[in-house]
Amino acid sequence: MVSELQLGERVMLIDQKDRRYLVTLRDGASFHTHAGIVAHNDIIGLTEGATVVGNTNRPFLVLRPTLADVVLKMPRGAQVIYPKDLGAILLAADIGPGMKVLEAGVGSGALSMTLLRAGAHVTGYEIREDFAERARINVEAMLGPDIHYDIHIRDVTLGIDGSDFDRVLLDMPEPWKVVEHAEQALKPGGTFLAYLPTINQTQLLRETLNKHLFGLAETVEVLRRTWHVTDRSVRPDHRMVAHTGFLTSARRILQKVDIRAEAGDAEGD
Secondary structure (H helix, E strand, O other): OOOEOOOOOEEEEEOOOOOEEEEEOOOOOEEEEOOEEEEHHHOOOOEOOOEEEOOOOOEEEEEOOOHHHHHHHOOOOOOOOOHHHHHHHHHHOOOOOOOEEEEEOOOOOHHHHHHHHOOOEEEEEEOOHHHHHHHHHHHHHHHOOOOOOEEEEOOHHHOOOOOOEEEEEEOOOOHHHOHHHHHHHEEEEEEEEEEEOOHHHHHHHHHHHHOOOEEEEEEEEOOEOOEEEOOOOEEEOOOOEOOOOEEEEEEEOOOOOOHHHHHHHHHHO
């Protein structure tokens, strides 16, 4: 069943140059841009995918925003994790419904809303109260006020409450200070994942993981390149979203095993 756009909904207005605007529909309000003024009441009641025309006769495509749209356009206090990395995190950490996830460094809430929409139960640690409040507002705006989002003003380097987490996800400058706590908090087989901007930080994290009960450590970088495709030419776009961060994941194990050495021995048999 096709649903009409309702008062209070957020919509994405897209102009002819593919500029995108995130707008919350309010009775009697107007959206102002250099391309013209669009009355919210002209949008309310439309079917998603329709076109609305502003006072300058320039059209705007009207769609409900995707999660990626919201992440890039929502108000933020801290820098958000980009959509290309959010998708990779869901797969690398193997996030699924009902999983108990500890997230530290919630920032503006981009990762939190991604985890919650995937069905995870999220406990968030954040040291800054203003970031925590912004994250809560953004999550509720995306997922509704009834979403259960458990967030605490707390320094994760001082410890983690609980010892039955399926996943521990970190977006913070010094995640190696949390490795020992994560070792105690994760279930056997659980996944640890950290997002870091520099390879120096990543190297220190990997060295720390090697000293604890974690195995199958892996570090990846996700690069996103779009393509220009027309009738006359096909080529990569001149600009791309390249480096944003390194994703390092590892599994909680019960004893250290040299996987590579055993694989080599097996090949020699």
